[in-house]
Amino acid sequence: MTSPPADQTLSPQTGRGLRADAERNRCRILAAARHLFATEGLGVSMASVAREAGVGKATLGRRFANRDELVNAVFADRMDAYVDAVTEALADPDPWRGFTGYLHAVCAMQAADRGFADVLAMTFPAAKALEARRAEAYNRMLELITRAKDTGHLREDFTHQDVVILLIANAGVVTATGEAAPDTWRRLVGHMIRSFATPDAPIPPLPEAPAPTALYRAMVRLSHAAQDSDVEP
Incomplete structure (x- = not known):
């Protein structure tokens, strides 16, 4: 043979x-x-x-x-942390505090990782495991919103879509400001929480605005990125 x-x-x-x-x-x-x-x-x-x-x-x-x-493979652990954030918020005996803490926690995850900022603002139908964890977090978030409304501190016209809008907006801010003004997202979240709250709700202090020079550097960075994208390969 x-x-x-x-x-x-x-x-x-x-x-x-x-x-x-x-x-x-x-x-x-x-x-x-x-x-x-x-x-x-x-x-x-x-x-x-x-x-x-x-x-x-x-x-x-x-x-x-x-x-x-x-x-799906890269962000599996981060999506687990995303689910953990809403689980921890639901465990807070003060639902309003849990809700505002959840918004801060998730937006902080976006700020720490530009890729994850995009993941939370997009969907990936073929990434079955990741989307399953997103759905799990979504269902728990609905419960968190209901509890926060029951306190009388979250506006009745607030919807779960407003969380998605916040995440999309925050992803844009994180991308735009980069290292030039890395804490800008905190200011955005502070303003958004004020817009979500009823008049008598306890509101966390508004984070300081970024320095004008830092925002200017971020704007210059964006201009350069736009110019680079216009250059033919």
Whole structure:
């Protein structure tokens, strides 16, 4: 009987080696994607992720068939923290305080990671596990809103869509201000909480506005980014 070519013969040890290589590549891809998503947002290309990880696009494609699969793997732990935030808010004996604390906590997660800021403001239908956790957090958030309204401190015309609007707005602020004025999001959340509250609600102190020079740097940064995007590749 003719033996198969040497490159098609896999000993158990070689098989384990290939699996170990595959796992190393997967870890490198996840680390690269986590870094790029956190610093640049979800707009980075899959080719950029492969380049950052030091692997070929074919290797990336074998590990993650599409962007949704990669997003699902990168942000699984952060989505768990998102669910934990609303669970902790529901455990607060003061539902209004739990509600305002929840808004601060989630917006802080966005500020800490530009990629996660985008994740909370978008949907990824193919990322089944991530979307399941989002749905879990959403259902708990509805309960939190109802409890906050029962205190008389949250406006009756507030809806769950207003949370989504806040997250979209905060994602934009986080992206726009970047490192130039990194605490600007706190001011946004403070103003939004005031708009959500009834006249007699206890309102947290309004965070200080960013310094004019910091906002100017953020505006210059945005201008440069817009100019760069207009440059033909």
